[in-house]
Amino acid sequence: MIVVTGASGQLGRLVIEALLKKIPASEIVAAVRKPDSVNDLAERGVQVRQIDYSRPETLTGAFKKGEKLLLISSSEIGQRVSQHQAVIDAAKNAGVELIAYTSLLHADVSPLPLAAxxxxxxxxxxxxxxxxxxLRNSWYTENYLASVPVALQYGVLSGCAGEGRISSAARADYAEAAAVVLASDNQAGRIYELAGDESYSLQELAQEIALQSGKTVAYQNLPESAYKDALLGAGLPEPVATLLAESDVGASKGGLFDDSHQLSQLIGRPTTPLSVLLKAALASAS
Known part of the structure; x- marks a missing residue:
């Protein structure tokens, strides 16, 4: 039995879809805060159990008979450590034999504050x-593609990553890698540095947006404080604006670059190119 936490989220759902191609639905548990959010998975035979990282009493029972557990990191920055501790304790009490954890690329040495x-x-x-x-995941390419509509509107892609190279990959690529690991044997003790085969700077991203859209789009590199202010002005909450600005600075220091190709090796195919994902983003924005 494989338990996937955060199964209603963007990554969790993709992991379950990838697992369904490898093992029977009855051997998969979708552990979620709101069971109704995954009724479609239940209809396909996936077991659904309710959990809440902030309520430890919900965890051990939900993990019972789970041989492997995917701990998808909490989205609540500042509370992650205590929440993850609760999940780890519950998994141990439930007799889980392997925990897979979605961490951050080069977390042990990363310049990104998010790595702590x-x-x-x-x-x-x-x-x-x-x-x-x-599973140390680099950035999702989708994180940057979310800025495409604004870049097209104003002809500017803003950031503070300088010339830092970003080895991002599609969320589906990371999900497939997680499914491969969960469905495989002899994974204990391994640390995977997972990143896209290609890397790019934000200036190159702006150039690719311009190329594919036929519109003028330039990269505007800002000081960290100015970029954070721009994000706040766009309506982002302060913690999110801080996270994105700090992460861009971390990228400028090489924190989101990796050329080991462990992700493509794990999934047995090249990672999804930026150009392909951008084409889809442009199509949805039009």
Whole structure:
């Protein structure tokens, strides 16, 4: 039995879809805060169990008979460590034999402030005594493609990543990698640095947007504070604006670059190119 936490989220749903191609639905558990959000999975035979990272009493029972568990990192920055500790403790109490955790690329040495909670969670896993495997994911390409409509509207793609190269990949690529690991044997103790085969700078992203759209789009590199202010002006919450600005600075220092090709090796195919994902983003924006 494989338990996937956060199964109603964008990554979790894709992981379950990938698992359904490998194992029977009856051997998959979708662990979610709101069971009604995955009624479609239940109709396909996936077991649905309710959990809440912030309510430890909901966890152990939901993990019972689970041989492997995918801990998709919490989205609640600042609360992740305590929530992840609760999941790890519950998995141990439930007799889970392997925990797979979605961490951040090069979390142990990353310049991104976002890495701190991931690094601490990896340390919690190490101390737990439960066998584990770490999936250190780079950025989702979709994170940057969310800016495409604004870039087209104003002819400017803003950021503060300088000339930093970004080895992002499609969310579906990371999900497929997680499914491969969960469906495979002898994964305990492994740490995967997962990133796209290609890398690009934000200036190159702007050039690709311009090329595919036929419109003028230039990259505007801003100081971190100015980029954060621009994000706040666009209506983003302060924690999100801070996260994105800090992450861009981290990217400028090489924090989102990796050329080991471990992701494509794991999924057995090249990662989805930026140009392909951008084409789809432009089509949906038109």
């Amino acid at each position: 909670e991931h690094k601490e969670t990896e340390q919690l896993l190490q101390a737990s005594g439960v066998p584990f495997v770490v």
